Amino acid sequence: xxxIADPKAPRAPKAxxxxxxxxxxxxxxxxxxxxxxxxxxxxLIFGHLFVNLWLGQGVKAIDFGFVAGKWAxxxxxxxxxxxxxxxxxxGTNGVRTIINDYAERDGLRLFLKGLLYLAFIIxxxxxxxxxxxxxxxxxxxxxDLLPSFCTA
Numbered sequence: 823x824x825x826i827a828d829p830k831a832p833r834a835p836k837a838x839x840x841x842x843x844x845x846x847x848x849x850x851x852x853x854x855x856x857x858x859x860x861x862x863x864x865x866l867i868f869g870h871l872f873v874n875l876w877l878g879q880g881v882k883a884i885d886f887g888f889v890a891g892k893w894a895x896x897x898x899x900x901x902x903x904x905x906x907x908x909x910x911x912x913g914t915n916g917v918r919t920i921i922n923d924y925a926e927r928d929g930l931r932l933f934l935k936g937l938l939y940l941a942f943i944i945x946x947x948x949x950x951x952x953x954x955x956x957x958x959x960x961x962x963x964x965x966d967l968l969p970s971f972c973t974a
Contacts, residue, residue, distance in 0.1 A: 859908050870905060914939070958972060
């Protein structure tokens with residue numbers, strides 16, 4: 823007769839080999855990072871929303887000229903870069919944890935984490951390139967669409 827505690831019972835969870843002994847404190851550092859980055863992200867996101875939506879004229883004022891004017895300042899480039907990088911690292915770490923918890927087969931877990939890391943790299947690289955290579959005054963553009971500092 824099998825009991826619930828019997829490891830051969832049909833509904834017993836699969837036993838995975840414990841990798842915690844070889845990982846060191848990686849999971850602890852990930853846990854601490856999630857809490858710290860969450861607090862920093864709250865400041866960055868609400869600061870972003872406050873400046874873009876409340877101080878200005880709201881959503882109707884956000885256009886190419888608004889973004890160009892904002893990204894002309896290194897302060898806002900760094901602010902948006904920090905927001906992008908922290909959000910992507912925070913989200914990737916969270917999804918990695920979910921994959922580790924719910925993907926039972928090692929091959930599937932490896933495949934899903936590979937896709938996750940590929941998506942992370944693509945978004946971070948492209949986002950960083952956009953922030954730092956953004957040209958607020960493209961040549962040949964109509965003057966009425968450009969920010970005011972481009973006409974001078």
